[in-house]
Amino acid sequence: MNTDDVVLPPAYWNADATVATLRVTVTNTGGRAERISLGYTLPPGLTDAGTPGCEPSGGGNHRCVGWDAEPGARFSATIRVRVDGDAWRTMPLAGSVQVTAVAPGVTGAAYDDEGFAVLFPPGPPVPGISLRADEVLFDISGAPSTLTVRLGNTGKVDAAGRIEVLLPEGVTVAGTESGCAPVSADRTRCELGTLAAGRTATARLTLAASAEAQRRAPLSGAVIGRLDPRSGRDRQVQMSFRISAAAADAVPPGGAPAPTGSQGVLVAAGERDGDDTSVRGTAVALIAVSGLLVVLALTLATRSLRRRSDITVPERPITDR
Structure with missing residues (x-):
């Protein structure tokens, strides 16, 4: 199973709620026909927007009608979700999709569970400030990776810059540049100093993720950027960023024996x-x-040589000259 992310457009900041789609692709990689069922879990602030064949089962969980899939068959499903206008206040947000496959006459079931990130654009829109956070990718080795954040002062006066990074469970800050310090277990603050008008500051944090967090990837983190000018109102904006891991695709899903x-x-x-x-x-x-x-060839060769040595060469008669 593969899942896309729920990506929100900039128009999200101008609406009470936004309907987005989550695309899921399921493939029967076994050698038998299977009965496949799908379920998904939505984080707070997201509700189902009327996905055909699916209904809530409590606690943000939903279950969908199953279908039969022949070996090698591939299906795509589109889940419609409604994102509340205030959901950004609790970012980072992520959910998960579960798929179960059962084959007739086979004991047990095969299953897979993959996460998806809810990605908010930078906002709410505030003049004079810009923010960008790059995606974090953990390679197959699982070694720490780098998060790069850029905070820009697009206003007309100098301002003190600061960012705060919020991380999901299982992802931690393993190293930072000077000026960064933990605020809580899941939050790190970096003081960037004074940003002159028109300038951008870059902060880099080294992130580490547990094996379980990498297995649940993709996940999402959040960054809050803040500018504090000497006079005038503070400016603040935030956004979410994607956390992906190669191990999530490389490790086969576990489960009971199944086709x-x-x-x-x-x-x-x-x-x-x-x-x-x-x-x-x-x-x-x-x-x-x-x-x-x-051995046989050597024996035959030896016998042949012996026979040749036993043959008497006739003497030439001696004649008088």
Whole structure:
């Protein structure tokens, strides 16, 4: 299963609520026909906007009508969600999608669970300030990665700059530049000093993620940018950023024995073990036969040489000259 993110347009800041879509793609990677069922969990501030065949089951959870899928079949589903106009106040937000597959006559089920991020554009719009946070990607090694944040002073007067980074569960700050310090377990504040009008400051934080957090990726974090001029009102804007991990795609989903693609690999592996034993036996037999052929050839060559040595060469008669 693969999930896209819920990406909100800039028009979100001018509406009481915004309807967005979450696209989910499911593939039957097994060798049997399967009955597939889908469910999803929405974070606070998001509600279902009328997805056909799906209904709430309590606690932000939803269940959808199942369908039959032949081996190799691929399906895409679009989940409609409504994002409240005040949902940005509790960012970062993320949800998850669950899929379960059952094959007739097979005990157990195969399942997958993947997260999705809710990505807000920079805002609410405030003149004189800009904010940008890049995506964070953890490679297959799971090593720490870097978050880059840029805070710009687009106003006409100098202002003191500050950012705060909010992280989801399982993601922590492993290292920062000078001027950054933790405010709480999930929040880090960086003082950027005075930003002259028209200038942009860049902050880089090294993030680490637990194995469980990487498995649940993609996730989302949030950044709050603030400018405090010597005179006039403070300016503040915030946005969310995506946290993805290669391990989320590289690690096969776990579960009870079922007709999944991973189980097919295990069956094939067992067959390969038997084939390897057969191949090794055949190789040994071929080596033995080759050795016998070599011995036989040497024996025949030796006998041939002996026969040649036993032949008497007739003497030439001596004639008087």
